[in-house]
Amino acid sequence: MEQPEAESAPGCPVPATPAEVLLDGHRATRDRVARSILDHGPSSAADLAGRLGLTAAAVRRHLEGLAAAGLVESREQRVYGSRGRGRPAKVFALTESGRDAFYQAYDQLAADALRWIAESVGGGKAGEEAVAAFARARFGKQGQKYQGSVREAAPERRAEALAEALSADGYAATVRRGPSATAAKAPAGAQLCQHHCPVAHIAEQFPQLCEAETEVFSQLLGTHVQRLATIAHGDGVCTTYVPAPGAAPSPRPGPGAAPTAGTSTETPATSARRSPA
Structure with a gap:
């Protein structure tokens, strides 16, 4: 199970630049989430949880932080062929700023x-x-x-x-x-x-x-x-x-x-x- 990590106090602004979010030592898990999206492409919270050995709730929390910093964005998952009933799954992809933080x-x-x-x-x-x-x-x-x-x-x-x-x-x-x-x-x-x-x-x-x-x-x-x-x-x-x-x-x-x-x-x-x- 994921160990608790230090988080900023409620209401505190996110770091000013994308690189600060990814490089902050207190947010190593968030860096792993972003890196997994970079390596595997647009991913759902369930996909990320399975790859990283985290709970879906923990992954969603990190995704919210990455989205607030402008590093990831959500979109509907592309379906090839016929699609079943129900709402399409939501996946998360790196934004241009998210890629910039790495490269x-x-x-x-x-x-x-x-x-x-x-x-x-x-x-x-x-x-x-x-x-x-x-x-x-x-x-x-x-x-x-x-x-x-x-x-x-x-x-x-x-x-x-x-x-x-x-x-x-x-x-x-x-x-x-x-x-x-x-x-x-x-x-x-x-x-x-x-x-x-x-x-x-x-x-x-x-x-x-x-x-x-x-x-x-x-x-x-x-x-x-x-x-x-x-x-x-x-x-x-x-x-x-x-x-x-x-x-x-x-x-x-x-x-x-x-x-x-x-x-x-x-x-x-x-x-x-x-x-x-």
Whole structure:
């Protein structure tokens, strides 16, 4: 059972900055709650209680404190497929300030380094290409670590093998498989979900990072893949669609998501969505 911890007196204001809330030694458990959301993505109080070995009541108390400090926000849980009766479950996700509390110093250093790379070749198009070259080299080297375990897996299980490799590097990746759209016994396509992205804030400024990572996924999995959502563009999870072996990729990228690796950036679905109502 969770040990009592020192709390501020009733009516006292929360610390002035998000970092103070997370780093305060008297609030180590609250830090664990925030870190669990960072690692696993939007989570319910019950999920957090199970992962951290706390009571649901204790977790809710910490979530209230994090929400008051602007570090987390509640939202309805997304349900894929048919939803049963009753109110949808409430999950808690980190806000931009919550992510900043973990990554602010590292993000600034990385952003400065990439900006220097771009400016060192004159900026503009040449600068964008220089950053893209760095991103391809960086993620390409990372992909080399995963190549053995992914290629050894059966084609229909490569997404799971990649998720395991990504999780070992701290990306908290999972795979969600949906029903086959063609035949009951045909392999189903998959959504590769990364609940944690250590470069999310940098990718907001340098989308070449997301694009290079998508290319590496395509190479590792031996098929075209498509980004449906990214943390860098405000989504709770980076989601990449991986078609079943022999199937075509999904034509429905999310807003701001990177294009399908190896395909055109325009599809009928995206063109229609960009047209005024």
